Amino acid sequence: MTTTATQNPAENHVFEADVARLLHMMVHSLYSDRDVFLRELISNAADACEKLRFEAIATPTLLADDTDSRITLSLDEEKRQLVVEDNGIGMSRDELIEGLGTIARSGTRAFMERIEANKAGDGAQLIGQFGVGFYSCFMVAERVDVASRRAGADEVWLWSSDGKGSYSVGPTDMADAPARGTRITVHLMEDAKTYTSRWSVERIVKEQSGHVPVPITMVEKRGAEPIQLTDGTALWTRSKNDISTEDYTDFYRGISGQYDEPALTVHFKAEGRHEYTALAFVPGSQPFDMFDPDRKGRIKLYVRRVFITGDTELMPRYLRFVRGLVDTPDLPLNVSREMIQASPVLSAMRKGITTRIITAIEKLAESDQDAFIKFWENFGPVVKEGIYEDFERRLQLMALSRFRTTVSNDGYRSLSDYVKDTKPDQSAIYYLAGNSLDQLKASPQLEGFRARGIEVLLLTDSIDSFWVMNAPEFDGKTFKSITQGAADLAQFAKPDEEAGMKSETSADVQRFIAFARNTLADQVSDVRASDRLTESAVCLVAPEEGYDRQMEKILQSAGRLQSVAKPILEVNFEHPLVKGIAAQADSSSLREDAALLLLDQARILDGDKPADPRAFAERLTRVFQRALES
Ligand SMILES: Nc1ncnc2c1ncn2[C@@H]1O[C@H](COP(=O)(O)OP(=O)(O)OP(=O)(O)O)[C@@H](O)[C@H]1O
Numbered sequence: 001m002t003t004t005a006t007q008n009p010a011e012n013h014v015f016e017a018d019v020a021r022l023l024h025m026m027v028h029s030l031y032s033d034r035d036v037f038l039r040e041l042i043s044n045a046a047d048a049c050e051k052l053r054f055e056a057i058a059t060p061t062l063l064a065d066d067t068d069s070r071i072t073l074s075l076d077e078e079k080r081q082l083v084v085e086d087n088g089i090g091m092s093r094d095e096l097i098e099g100l101g102t103i104a105r106s107g108t109r110a111f112m113e114r115i116e117a118n119k120a121g122d123g124a125q126l127i128g129q130f131g132v133g134f135y136s137c138f139m140v141a142e143r144v145d146v147a148s149r150r151a152g153a154d155e156v157w158l159w160s161s162d163g164k165g166s167y168s169v170g171p172t173d174m175a176d177a178p179a180r181g182t183r184i185t186v187h188l189m190e191d192a193k194t195y196t197s198r199w200s201v202e203r204i205v206k207e208q209s210g211h212v213p214v215p216i217t218m219v220e221k222r223g224a225e226p227i228q229l230t231d232g233t234a235l236w237t238r239s240k241n242d243i244s245t246e247d248y249t250d251f252y253r254g255i256s257g258q259y260d261e262p263a264l265t266v267h268f269k270a271e272g273r274h275e276y277t278a279l280a281f282v283p284g285s286q287p288f289d290m291f292d293p294d295r296k297g298r299i300k301l302y303v304r305r306v307f308i309t310g311d312t313e314l315m316p317r318y319l320r321f322v323r324g325l326v327d328t329p330d331l332p333l334n335v336s337r338e339m340i341q342a343s344p345v346l347s348a349m350r351k352g353i354t355t356r357i358i359t360a361i362e363k364l365a366e367s368d369q370d371a372f373i374k375f376w377e378n379f380g381p382v383v384k385e386g387i388y389e390d391f392e393r394r395l396q397l398m399a400l401s402r403f404r405t406t407v408s409n410d411g412y413r414s415l416s417d418y419v420k421d422t423k424p425d426q427s428a429i430y431y432l433a434g435n436s437l438d439q440l441k442a443s444p445q446l447e448g449f450r451a452r453g454i455e456v457l458l459l460t461d462s463i464d465s466f467w468v469m470n471a472p473e474f475d476g477k478t479f480k481s482i483t484q485g486a487a488d489l490a491q492f493a494k495p496d497e498e499a500g501m502k503s504e505t506s507a508d509v510q511r512f513i514a515f516a517r518n519t520l521a522d523q524v525s526d527v528r529a530s531d532r533l534t535e536s537a538v539c540l541v542a543p544e545e546g547y548d549r550q551m552e553k554i555l556q557s558a559g560r561l562q563s564v565a566k567p568i569l570e571v572n573f574e575h576p577l578v579k580g581i582a583a584q585a586d587s588s589s590l591r592e593d594a595a596l597l598l599l600d601q602a603r604i605l606d607g608d609k610p611a612d613p614r615a616f617a618e619r620l621t622r623v624f625q626r627a628l629e630s
Pocket of ligand 1: 048
């Protein structure tokens with residue numbers, strides 16, 4: 001039965017609030033690069049053809065006698081129209097409303113915030129990444145009509161909107177829609193006439209959509225012969241020698257939705273027990289949602305050139321920035337999602353691609369320092385998750401990692417660099433973890449290490465605190481936090497002293513330490529003389545057992561620590577202030593204030609607040625008053 005417009009008039013719908021906001025932004029903020037709308041429509045058309053091929057595996061009748069996928073662009077200069085038509089899966093009424101009236105993806109809010117903040121004017125570059133593709137046609141359209149017929153259905157629906165807040169959906173005549181698939185008629189704005197010009201459209205298609213795996217033809221004007229613009233051959237099936245860098249870049253842009261150049265391209269064919277072809281890219285810049293906990297890998301799975309799913313675990317999480325695809329003849333076409341995840345072919349492919357990508361990164365580190373550092377700055381924080389997660393490859397990933405250290409200045413050091421420059425008898429790789437490099441550099445805990453010329457890794461990524469705890473030895477050296485346990489620095493000489501020389505603790509200092517231990521007993525587990533301080537009077541360290549200071553803070557703020565171990569207050573008995581306080585009689589009321597103030601000072605140096613800000617202020621006032629009176 002054919003449904004006609006007269007039987008059932010179109011209903012009006014208001015766009016979801018987020019869509020309306022997005023449309024407003026499309027038109028007002030992204031105006032500068034309007035060509036992208038065509039890429040987005042073509043990419044949706046190609047996806048629709050791939051979805052149909054996939055559904056047709058189970059239901060071959062969906063294809064009827066029209067088995068070859070195609071995308072056709074028809075231009076009409078007089079009517080100022082551009083039509084993008086595909087013979088793909090098509091959309092039912094509900095799918096039209098769902099697909100073109102709402103925004104399902106959570107990342108869209110982040111996208112809009114970024115556009116609104118107008119950061120680096122990168123809006124157009126973000127369209128593809130955020131998947132807000134279709135709406136981009138309102139950058140050039142006064143009105144858009146989408147006529148669609150879902151494969152196998154005998155209804156045709158027309159969605160129509162001027163992009164100003166509402167749209168209509170209603171049944172339409174068969175004659176107004178393709179026999180299968182979707183026809184999108186873009187009624188162009190006066191200043192967007194260029195999209196009816198053969199040359200413009202041809203240029204944009206070749207530049208932006210040259211590697212879409214569905215052939216694209218163009219009908220220049222009504223009644224003209226169709227011209228083939230691209231042949232839809234899958235790039236990855238061609239020999240590497242026949243593919244230029246530009247070809248790869250275009251393909252990468254299509255698959256990633258990013259506009260940059262790929263930092264690395266890995267294309268290979270595996271033969272032997274499992275056969276597959278992989279084409280994967282490391283992007284040249286960070287995808288916006290790299291740290292989104294829901295973000296999955298973005299490697300598409302094809303079986304004999306048929307797109308099966310984009311939702312497989314073909315990449316370990318710590319390589320989630322890699323984009324690309326794998327095509328294998330070793331899985332059945334009608335493979336289910338569960339079968340895929342459990343399949344040994346999948347794990348073989350995952351292993352194979354992971355190895356190739358890591359090898360390519362290693363080669364980059366050897367061959368092009370600058371490019372490698374750029375890679376590291378973009379993706380290092382994610383790659384380091386692998387040291388924690390990938391038991392098999394953790395040493396390899398540790399060797400790849402680069403760090404800021406107390407001697408790196410503006411550059412980076414590898415662990416091999418570190419180990420090469422360790423002191424004789426230094427058995428540990430020392431590290432200090434925290435939130436910001438500046439704060440770490442100013443940390444009192446570093447003083448004794450600096451004075452002895454011992455390098456310390458400065459770790460600022462949140463994953464750092466995790467992997468260092470589980471990391472195996474690197475080149476025979478263990479990782480040791482300098483905010484935990486004893487520093488044992490006396491074994492290393494300062495430039496002006498001999499190794500093993502320990503200054504004598506005076507009786508006064510010993511007395512003061514005993515007093516402070518007593519006074520601060522409910523706040524610290526110990527007060528002791530420090531060999532890690534040279535300039536500051538005090539610092540806090542964590543006890544030998546348990547977590548270091550930074551890890552404690554991370555776990556505490558995540559609500560994952562039941563009770564926090566009391567820290568140890570280390571006191572620099574060479575410091576004139578400490579000496580002066582220590583010289584006071586035990587009965588002096590200054591001593592109690594001093595002990596408590598020293599503890600709060602250590603807290604502040606650690607980036608924390610005094611335990612009781614009011615009591616802290618009162619104590620400080622008393623000390624000032626005393627100084628003024630004397
Ligand atoms: N030509 C088409 N044929 C069939 N469905 C379509 C077509 N164009 C759009 N759609 C549907 O509308 C939805 C929204 O499209 P839109 O371009 O806004 O985002 P997307 O394509 O899902 O995201 P991404 O750009 O990340 O692929 C699509 O997911 C698809 O379901």
